[in-house]
Amino acid sequence: MSVIIQESQKVFLLQTKSNSYAFGIDDQGLVRHLYWGNRIDAVEDFEMPVLTEVSTNDPVFEITREEFPVYGSLRYKEHCLKVTFADSTREVVYDYVNYEVNKQEHYDELIINLKDRHYDLLIQLHYKVYESYDLMERFVVLQNSSGETIEVEKLHSGQFHIPYTGMNFTNVHGHWGAEQQRFVQKISYGKIVIENRRGISSHNHNPYFIIDRDATETSGDVYFGALRMSGNFSGVVEQTQYGETLVQMGLNSHDFKLDLKSGESFTSPAIICGYSSNGFGQMSHNLHSFANDFILRKGLRPVLYNSWEATGFEVTCTEQMKLARKAKEIGAELFVVDDGWFAERHGIDNGLGDWYVNEHKFPNGLEELVSEVKSLGLMFGIWVEPEMVNPKAKLYAEHPDWIYHFDTRESDTSRGQYVLDLTKDEVKQYIYNMLDNLLSDYDIDYIKWDANRPISQTNTQRDIWYRHIEAVYDIVKELKKKHPNVLFEACASGGGRIDYGILGIFDDFWTSDNTDAYDRLFIQDTYSYIYPIKAMRAWVTDCPNFLSNRIIPMKFRYHSAMMGTLGIGCNILKFTEEETALSKEMIEQYKEIREIVQEGDIYRLENSSSNDYFIYEYKKGEEGLIFVFLPQGKIGHSSVTVRLRGLSENTDYILKLEDREIKKSGGFLMNHGFDVCLTGDYASTVIKFKNA
Numbered sequence: 001m002s003v004i005i006q007e008s009q010k011v012f013l014l015q016t017k018s019n020s021y022a023f024g025i026d027d028q029g030l031v032r033h034l035y036w037g038n039r040i041d042a043v044e045d046f047e048m049p050v051l052t053e054v055s056t057n058d059p060v061f062e063i064t065r066e067e068f069p070v071y072g073s074l075r076y077k078e079h080c081l082k083v084t085f086a087d088s089t090r091e092v093v094y095d096y097v098n099y100e101v102n103k104q105e106h107y108d109e110l111i112i113n114l115k116d117r118h119y120d121l122l123i124q125l126h127y128k129v130y131e132s133y134d135l136m137e138r139f140v141v142l143q144n145s146s147g148e149t150i151e152v153e154k155l156h157s158g159q160f161h162i163p164y165t166g167m168n169f170t171n172v173h174g175h176w177g178a179e180q181q182r183f184v185q186k187i188s189y190g191k192i193v194i195e196n197r198r199g200i201s202s203h204n205h206n207p208y209f210i211i212d213r214d215a216t217e218t219s220g221d222v223y224f225g226a227l228r229m230s231g232n233f234s235g236v237v238e239q240t241q242y243g244e245t246l247v248q249m250g251l252n253s254h255d256f257k258l259d260l261k262s263g264e265s266f267t268s269p270a271i272i273c274g275y276s277s278n279g280f281g282q283m284s285h286n287l288h289s290f291a292n293d294f295i296l297r298k299g300l301r302p303v304l305y306n307s308w309e310a311t312g313f314e315v316t317c318t319e320q321m322k323l324a325r326k327a328k329e330i331g332a333e334l335f336v337v338d339d340g341w342f343a344e345r346h347g348i349d350n351g352l353g354d355w356y357v358n359e360h361k362f363p364n365g366l367e368e369l370v371s372e373v374k375s376l377g378l379m380f381g382i383w384v385e386p387e388m389v390n391p392k393a394k395l396y397a398e399h400p401d402w403i404y405h406f407d408t409r410e411s412d413t414s415r416g417q418y419v420l421d422l423t424k425d426e427v428k429q430y431i432y433n434m435l436d437n438l439l440s441d442y443d444i445d446y447i448k449w450d451a452n453r454p455i456s457q458t459n460t461q462r463d464i465w466y467r468h469i470e471a472v473y474d475i476v477k478e479l480k481k482k483h484p485n486v487l488f489e490a491c492a493s494g495g496g497r498i499d500y501g502i503l504g505i506f507d508d509f510w511t512s513d514n515t516d517a518y519d520r521l522f523i524q525d526t527y528s529y530i531y532p533i534k535a536m537r538a539w540v541t542d543c544p545n546f547l548s549n550r551i552i553p554m555k556f557r558y559h560s561a562m563m564g565t566l567g568i569g570c571n572i573l574k575f576t577e578e579e580t581a582l583s584k585e586m587i588e589q590y591k592e593i594r595e596i597v598q599e600g601d602i603y604r605l606e607n608s609s610s611n612d613y614f615i616y617e618y619k620k621g622e623e624g625l626i627f628v629f630l631p632q633g634k635i636g637h638s639s640v641t642v643r644l645r646g647l648s649e650n651t652d653y654i655l656k657l658e659d660r661e662i663k664k665s666g667g668f669l670m671n672h673g674f675d676v677c678l679t680g681d682y683a684s685t686v687i688k689f690k691n692a
């Protein structure tokens with residue numbers, strides 16, 4: 001049983017395999033946090049501290065560790081909920097009502113029911129406990145039965161208390177072509193705010209928090225949470241005056257207002273959260289296993305070929321068929337025709353919204369390409385950007401009011417396009433029908449759904465910042481009911497749409513338009529902290545790289561991309577014989593190892609050398625892989641000692657290095673390790689190992 005209740009003290013203890021989370025209800029009816037950390041079994045040891053005011057300037061609410069602080073009373077700290085009732089009262093005063101426990105197959109759920117003392121507003125705090133994953137999901141449900149509309153101005157899904165100061169906060173910064181740039185910041189007094197205000201998730205910050213006490217990959221306290229939401233989120237981290245660190249996450253209250261009508265309820269996005277006393281590696285494994293088992297579509301992802309970098313907008317049926325034949329020859333399993341196949345789409349300024357096949361590019365229709373791809377035994381995929389319209393498109397001429405706009409203002413274009421107002425039923429229906437027709441008319445296995453600009457000028461509703469993405473989710477969910485075998489890829493100018501909200505609604509995720517194999521080592525490393533490898537699409541592309549202008553040997557490019565779900569984006573028609581042969585070999589190798597890569601545990605291994613080695617281990621069951629990269633060799637420091645992780649001390653393993661095989665015990669490999677020596681620039685190798 002993962003929910004333990006101490007009735008007399010009203011203490012709730014949530015137990016996972018290694019951890020405990022405890023809170024209780026005090027004599028005032030306040031929901032107060034008690035503990036988050038290593039597992040404690042003795043529920044009777046928890047006591048509710050009696051609160052005494054330190055001074056009139058330090059009111060008890062400021063000191064109290066509240067699970068869900070609401071706006072009102074002598075509270076000046078960050079709150080999770082602020083509403084305005086119909087009579088303009090702007091304070092929530094809740095009473096504890098009762099609790100419920102739901103036992104489900106994979107989790108136990110505790111629900112704490114709170115009710116406003118005057119208005120009929122129910123606040124439900126939900127905690128789903130996934131015992132074997134050491135994870136919990138927290139969210140809130142608001143239910144209005146007051147007879148009048150309640151305006152919700154702020155809703156964060158929960159507050160977490162970490163009983164230390166001087167902690168580190170990790171998230172990402174970045175921009176197009178440079179997503180997932182990890183930063184670590186000391187938490188001190190004052191607030192750290194991360195947020196998105198763009199509607200489309202963005203390349204900047206990502207909706208998660210990692211808070212650690214000087215942790216490493218294998219040691220130290222790590223508290224983490226990932227918000228299941230795309231669109232506008234906000235997160236606040238704060239070290240308080242009272243010796244602890246607080247963190248909250250949820251809907252961004254910037255330009256936000258939700259009108260909760262009487263009879264309606266609203267569920268906040270959940271935060272998947274956990275604690276690891278063994279550093280970042282454990283955190284990643286717990287999240288990845290949970291995502292693979294419960295969120296992502298099952299099955300291995302195919303090796304993809306995408307024609308974007310080869311042809312840009314200059315798509316022709318003849319060339320696409322040639323590319324498909326070559327893609328088949330090197331071993332790809334899925335052929336995706338990217339942007340440029342439809343309407344008058346010859347550049348960024350036209351075509352979006354007019355989803356008919358361009359008859360000059362496809363004189364015999366799209367069917368000719370689809371049949372060719374299918375006859376080769378490949379899956380067929382196609383690019384769309386359904387949320388957008390170009391001003392020159394027929395769709396815009398017919399429905400100028402379908403874009404986000406204010407009647408008295410001109411909407412901005414960005415990348416030459418407007419955003420369609422998906423909160424309008426007719427627009428949502430149009431997009432659903434368009435995609436349903438495409439999927440019904442052609443034998444399509446894969447949709448690449450792109451979104452290349454943020455939202456602006458919205459409409460007059462201030463809840464569009466989450467309703468837009470809800471509409472996207474709805475459309476994809478509906479399409480999947482009718483076309484259950486189709487895989488959906490989320491892309492937003494590269495990696496602008498990855499978060500735990502979209503994970504599972506879509507099946508494949510474009511990590512970044514930056515396909516430079518060296519830059520990708522950093523991007524992929526950071527990505528793997530939170531997101532599962534199956535959700536990390538990585539392509540091999542041509543050199544010099546279009547962004548970095550860097551020239552990297554093809555083997556290194558393959559190895560870098562083989563650490564995710566492999567794709568190829570080169571102009572393969574220009575391949576030399578050697579490049580074709582190497583591609584065949586690498587793709588073949590990837591197919592042999594992809595189950596370990598996509599579904600195994602990843603270990604970001606320590607680089608013990610003064611050379612800049614990048615070392616990653618993947619392990620599933622009795623088999624594993626070690627990727628070693630040396631982007632630039634330095635004089636005199638050429639080898640690195642690789643120490644593996646996650647092995648059994650007393651089991652023997654056989655490692656296949658390029659020039660030799662070695663057999664060693666798990667204990668030896670994890671503690672003593674073995675040496676790998678790469679030389680020159682952009683050197684790389686993949687070492688396979690298995691139980692002897």
Ligand code: DGJ
Nearest residue numbers: 308338339491493494513
């Ligand atoms: C941005 C994406 O990230 C690219 O992969 C490509 O699909 C282009 N859009 C097409 O316009």
